[in-house]
Amino acid sequence: MLIEERLKELKDKINDKIPSGITVSDVEFEGPELVIYTDDPKRFADEADLIKILARDLRKRIVIRPNVLEDPEKAVNDIRSVVAENAGITDIFFDPDTGEVLIEAEKPGVVIGKNGTTLREITKHIGWTPKVVRTPPIESGTVKQIRQYLRSVNEERKTFLRTIGRRIHRDVISKDQWVRVTMLGCCREVGRAAFLLSTPESRVLIDCGEKPDNTNSTPYLYVPEIHPLTQLDAVVLTHAHLDHCALVPLLYKYGYDGPVYSTPPTRDLSAMLQLDYLDVVSKEDRKIPYSSNEVKNYIRHSITLNYGSVTDIAPDIKLTFHNAGHILGSAIAHFHIGDGLYNIAFTGDFNYSRSRLFNPATNNFPRLEALFMESTYGGSNDVQPARGDAEEKLYETVQNVVSRGGKVIIPAFAVGRSQEVMLALEEGMRREKIPRMKIYLDGMIREATAIHTTYPEYLNSDLRNQIFKEGLNPFLAECFVPVDSSDLRGRVIAGDPCVIITTSGMLNGGPVMEYLSNLAADERNALVFVGYQADGTLGRRIQKGWREVPLGRRESIVINLEIVTIDGFSGHSDRRQLMNYVSHMQPKPEKIFTIHGDENNTIDLASSIYKRHHIETHSPLNLETYRMI
Structure with a gap:
């Protein structure tokens, strides 16, 4: 069956299922979704379960899109007129790909309204489909740039999605099954x-x-x-x-x-x-x-x-x-x-x-x-200790190194291990397991942490509750200081005892190499591995006991600092x-x-x-x- 014939068949099925008075002007595959174009987005908004029914019966991901989307500038004013001021709207992002408007607010519940009433009211006013997220506690430059870029290539995206949609939903031709x-x-x-x-x-x-x-x-x-x-x-x-x-x-x-x-x-x-x-x-x-x-x-x-x-x-x-x-x-x-x-x-x-x-x-x-x-x-033999035991060993290591006037270097992936170690250290200070000190974040760690706060729905419920209900966000603790310049990095290296969490996690490049080259000779310091070190990486060589490692083609680093491996933090x-x-x-x-x-x-x-x-x-x-x- 040709794609056009399939789309016509789907349109007929949709018209059979929707209440009279709602018009469907067109249907189109866009990426993996079936987009229903209509002059009546407000009527679809009133029929709260209609989209779920269509998705179930047609076995497709359904998106409702008005034939004409309201101008974003006017839509912003309409949204703000509908939503109570105490919602604390901080950003409104329009995605023409999907016909969705993403509303960032300090109080998402106010934007949603009881049983979604405010959201439906927004849809009636502007046609765009509203999605609500909580304003991230740390702004991510990456997320902002990606959203701006996708908005700038809107027309290319629409062409691309329609091409892919038709490719996905082409007929199965082969009789073979393997x-x-x-x-x-x-x-x-x-x-x-x-x-x-x-x-x-x-x-x-x-x-x-x-x-x-x-x-x-x-x-x-x-x-x-x-x-x-x-x-x-x-x-x-x-x-x-x-x-x-x-x-x-x-x-x-x-x-x-x-x-x-x-x-x-x-x-x-x-x-x-x-x-x-x-x-x-x-x-x-x-x-x-x-x-x-x-x-x-x-x-x-x-x-x-x-x-x-x-x-x-x-x-x-x-x-x-x-x-x-x-x-x-x-x-x-x-x-x-x-x-x-x-x-x-x-x-x-x-x-x-x-x-x-x-x-x-x-x-x-x-x-x-x-x-x-x-x-x-x-x-x-690859059995790791319990996370609690690993954290206690980390606290003990930090306490020992700082007490002798040294610095703790923790090479870690920017994504995952860094945030786990950050949360453990922050709690260690609150519980007075380790002395209060600066924890410096170098490489992409601060930006990766900001992205974590942008997507709280992907974190576990305990952490979400701690951040959003108890008002205690460990990622915002005063002890964390991002290293955003070579000048600050130099002051960290020359400064007081501290913890440095830095990339890369296996010492195959990144700012960790500058810390290592400057701090490795001092036996008061420590290099603490909290993640997997693959064969052939500099991290694995040092972990195995190498006391001198290459730095570039002509230089080398003498390793005098303490080497500590703490299993149990791995993802x-x-x-x-x-x-x-x-x-x-x-x-x-x-x-x-x-x-x-x-x-x-x-x-x-x-x-x-x-x-x-x-x-x-x-x-x-x-x-x-x-x-x-």
Whole structure:
């Protein structure tokens, strides 16, 4: 059936279901959504359950859009006239892509009104569909710039979404039924995550990251299975760590022109880290893989989905994101293939324990035949201490170092570990476990923290309540000082005892190198590892006991400071949690593939899962292809 015929059929079905008097002028696929254009958005707003009914019956994501959107300047005045002044509206952002207006307010409940009455009143006045979020306590420059950029490329986005929408909803032609996964990286190694999911109709790339040790850092993107890139239907991004997202813009440099699906925080954090990645690579005189224009291209082609939203991304594939518990917005990507033919999930990195920031990873799915799961700590001896014990060791370390007049350097990923350690240290000061002092945040940590406060719905309920109901926001504590200049960095290095949380987490570039080169010779100081150090990285070498490490091509750093490793802060599940994740999984998959771990760890975990659960397991090699069905 031609797309035009399908759209006409859908329009007829919609007209049969809506109350008389509501007119539907047009329907159109835009990205994964079915957009209903109408002259009566106010009537749709009055029918509170109508959109839910249409979405259920048509099995599509439905968006209502008026034929003519009110001018944003006039709409702002209308919104402010409807909403009580005590709502504290701080920003109003119009998204012509979706016909939505995002209203930031200090008191979202006032904007929503009892049972949504104020929101419906806004829709009646302006036609735009209002969404309300709480004003973030820390303004994010990244989020602001991305919103402004998307607004500036509105017409390009609309053309792109319509093209993708028609591609997604094209007819299934092939009579064959098979599902294959090709390993393009991240097998028996940590980093350069990339997997190709293929059916006779569709090809989807899951992640596209670099390898942290800077050697063989690119996934196998040149193999024939993935070429030409123009034939890819979609890229799905599980989360915003560089070993998963760094090389997504490279795809656009080589000809890809399709969508990248992720959660909203993953899009924003990825763009922030990709730009920082380019800066670090440039300063280290390494080959720059792409330019900032490709990062913009990625943002322009991004499509964001919230947890639990079932979405068509290809004619025979539906995608659903679930909480992975690893970092802000991290997702387990669940693919439903065909009409109940096969279900497969990729965990990305995940954490099956509750942390200060996030709830445990989801492991209940409607259906699941195959699972690709990370194995970073999959070895039989990879059991981490409880988070409480790790925090006590951190407090003890900080107390000892500061008492002898030293400084504590904590290399950490800007996203995830930094915020976990920040919250632990802030509470340690409040409970007088450690003395009050300055905690300096260097690299992208402050901006990443601002993005955390922009998306409170992705944090666990305890932290949300603490911030928004109890009025205690640990991210705003006076002890945290962002390092925003080389001059301040110099004063920190020469100044009083303190804690420095800085990027990068594995010492492969970033401001941590300046702190290390200036502070490593003093044995009063300490370098505290709180996250995974991949083989081949400078962090792993120092962790193993190297007392002199290279700095650039001609210099070296003598390591006299104390080296401390504190396990228990990782955003990855340890061996016990990985096994429990499978034990409590509903339903149990028929096949499990252990990936994203050193060779011994992936093999050990696969073997143990098979012995305990009698599930078919594999520890695949890069460049292998497995047929699922």
